[in-house]
Amino acid sequence: MRIVTWNVNSVRARLPRLLEFLERVKPDVVCLQETKCLDEVFPLEPIEDAGYSCAVHGQKTYNGVAILAKGRIEDVVRGMDDGVEDHEARVISAQVGDTMIVNAYVVNGQAVGADRYHYKLAWLLRLRDFAARRCPLDEKGVVCGDFNVTFDDRDVYDPALWHEKILCSTPERRALGGLTGLGLKDAFRKFHEEGGHYTWWDFRTKGYQRKAGLRIDHLLLTPPAFDALASCTIDLAAREGAGPSDHAPVVAEI
């Protein structure tokens, strides 16, 4: 199964690029984040015409997640189903074939110490608990998405500049470590121990042109999925040229 996570920064603005990507990469499953639209204006028809079923969980203007799959999408859950009042559309999960897929758009957090930062840390604890309930470790499972957290300084183009800043602070990394602590493993690191590989580059500082990025989009795998994992790459072609998202897709073969 070829599975992708991609923060598209508006599915409607990125539709031509998404369709090009589906044609070129031919993934079996695509987890989108920041779709930024209500479900009734999600561009279902062109995506279905490309051969994909869709499970969507969106809201107006902000956030929004979706799972696209060539196969049947079953047992869809929107949100984390934990009784916490939450009006932000950031999680959708579903079974595709033999694999449980949890797609998350983690809170950005704005800045270390901000209200949204504390909300982010609490939200990541909820995600850990949800992932633990949703992905039994003895079955194939993928928890993927835009985590808005780097694992360590190898994921940072300028560790001194980003030291203890948002996306790189120790509490955020510990919260991300809560997920790997369950027994989930970082797919990309299976094949790339070295640093210098990124998935997001800031529009504002022309980060991509400067090769100044962070690796914040991840696929975390249960042991059976990790054992089956044959490759994991960042599709830089999707970040090239005119009108890209600020994130590149991450592609894994399980």
Place this chain on the structure above:
DNA sequence: ATGGTGGATTTTCCA
């Protein structure tokens, strides 16, 4: 270095 760009919906929020 505290700006900058990009998207959605507006004259501002969020990233």
